[in-house]
Amino acid sequence: MCMALMSLYFALTLIGLVILLTSSVSHATMTDIECLKKFKISVEDPFNYLSSWNFNNNTEGFICKFTGIECWHPDENKVLNIRLSDMGLKGQFPGGIENCSSMTGLDLSNNNLSGSIPSDISKRLIYVTSLDLSSNNFSGEIPSSLSNCSFLNVLKLNNNQFTGKIPLELGLLNRIKEFNVANNLLRGPVPYFANASVSAEDYANNLELCGKPLKACQGARKKSRVGIIAGAAIGGVTFTSLILGIILCYFARVVVKKKEDDPEGNKWAKSIKGTKGIKASCLIQYFAKNSI
Numbered sequence: 001m002c003m004a005l006m007s008l009y010f011a012l013t014l015i016g017l018v019i020l021l022t023s024s025v026s027h028a029t030m031t032d033i034e035c036l037k038k039f040k041i042s043v044e045d046p047f048n049y050l051s052s053w054n055f056n057n058n059t060e061g062f063i064c065k066f067t068g069i070e071c072w073h074p075d076e077n078k079v080l081n082i083r084l085s086d087m088g089l090k091g092q093f094p095g096g097i098e099n100c101s102s103m104t105g106l107d108l109s110n111n112n113l114s115g116s117i118p119s120d121i122s123k124r125l126i127y128v129t130s131l132d133l134s135s136n137n138f139s140g141e142i143p144s145s146l147s148n149c150s151f152l153n154v155l156k157l158n159n160n161q162f163t164g165k166i167p168l169e170l171g172l173l174n175r176i177k178e179f180n181v182a183n184n185l186l187r188g189p190v191p192y193f194a195n196a197s198v199s200a201e202d203y204a205n206n207l208e209l210c211g212k213p214l215k216a217c218q219g220a221r222k223k224s225r226v227g228i229i230a231g232a233a234i235g236g237v238t239f240t241s242l243i244l245g246i247i248l249c250y251f252a253r254v255v256v257k258k259k260e261d262d263p264e265g266n267k268w269a270k271s272i273k274g275t276k277g278i279k280a281s282c283l284i285q286y287f288a289k290n291s292i
């Protein structure tokens with residue numbers, strides 16, 4: 001009797017353990033399947049290149065045979081790279097990629113994708129080392145959150161319709177080797193990359209980019225000239241009011257000295273009488289009242 005109960009107990013424990021393990025395994029791979037499902041739904045595929053993306057066969061590693069998908073291991077549903085260059089894909093930046101949580105490379109170059117890059121892209125592509133969105137029809141601003149994709153080696157955004165300024169924070173990407181934003185509608189200063197050798201060609205054909213390796217920024221020079229003028233003006237005002245303050249305080253001291261002789265004994269005058277600090281305290285009061 002007791003033995004039967006014991007073995008039942010062990011059997012139940014074992015079953016529980018197996019259920020726990022399989023559920024956690026299927027959850028781990030579920031997320032990458034989810035990623036590709038959402039991806040496929042979110043883009044237009046006029047030439048049916050994604051027809052091999054068939055989600056009915058659920059064997060482990062089945063997504064690794066999909067067109068453009070590379071897995072970490074061929075028999076494990078963990079996406080390493082998505083390479084879908086030159087497939088005539090249309091629509092917006094694909095959805096679901098945040099669920100390919102171990103992906104290191106995304107190449108969507110030479111398609112017809114449009115719209116803006118999501119501003120929270122760094123949360124969707126945490127481990128990406130290579131991002132190639134070149135030769136599409138993407139527009140809007142380059143999101144500054146890309147500077148948080150700290151593993152990026154390659155960032156290609158050339159041949160799109162990006163507008164606005166290049167976020168200077170991109171210079172924080174200290175692993176960047178290749179950076180290209182040529183043929184867009186960008187303007188303003190370019191970021192400074194300590195470790196990458198970005199050439200003028202990587203910035204070519206934009207509206208008005210400046211800064212190394214391009215020509216120096218005019219705006220910056222104008223700004224500093226304005227700064228000098230403003231500084232001189234503020235300095236002048238300060239100097240004038242200092243002189244004025246000293247003069248006023250000199251007279252104030254004369255008045256205070258006269259008040260000292262006051263037989264009624266002015267308390268305020270007494271509290272500061274005869275101190276060498278009179279000039280200083282008066283000046284402080286003066287500047288507190290006339291603070292510029």
Ligand SMILES: *[C@@H]1O[C@H](CO)[C@@H](O)[C@H](O)[C@H]1NC(C)=O
Binds near residue numbers: 030031098099
């Ligand atoms: C997909 O990603 C979202 C956002 O990170 C998350 O909430 C969701 O649980 C993920 N889906 C799966 C199946 O892991």
Ligand SMILES: *[C@@H]1O[C@H](CO)[C@@H](O)[C@H](O)[C@H]1NC(C)=O
Binds near residue numbers: 057058061062065
């Ligand atoms: C499911 O996919 C695996 C791996 O790609 C393949 O070997 C198997 O033949 C497929 N099964 C069916 C029913 O398509």
Ligand SMILES: *[C@@H]1O[C@H](CO)[C@@H](O)[C@H](O)[C@H]1NC(C)=O
Binds near residue numbers: 087110112
């Ligand atoms: C993009 O779409 C336009 C018209 O919709 C087409 O002429 C062009 O060839 C497409 N470009 C690519 C790279 O697929």
Ligand SMILES: *[C@@H]1O[C@H](CO)[C@@H](O)[C@H](O)[C@H]1NC(C)=O
Binds near residue numbers: 112114136
């Ligand atoms: C890009 O989009 C513009 C309109 O936003 C369109 O006129 C142009 O044909 C598109 N280019 C391509 C290559 O699809």
Ligand SMILES: *[C@@H]1O[C@H](CO)[C@@H](O)[C@H](O)[C@H]1NC(C)=O
Binds near residue numbers: 144145146147148169
């Ligand atoms: C980068 O991430 C940090 C921490 O999550 C956040 O505070 C910061 O605003 C992000 N920077 C950008 C440019 O998104």
Ligand SMILES: *[C@@H]1O[C@H](CO)[C@@H](O)[C@H](O)[C@H]1NC(C)=O
Binds near residue numbers: 174194
């Ligand atoms: C440049 O790269 C080296 C390693 O290659 C790294 O130690 C250094 O921090 C990088 N410099 C900057 C400014 O990121």
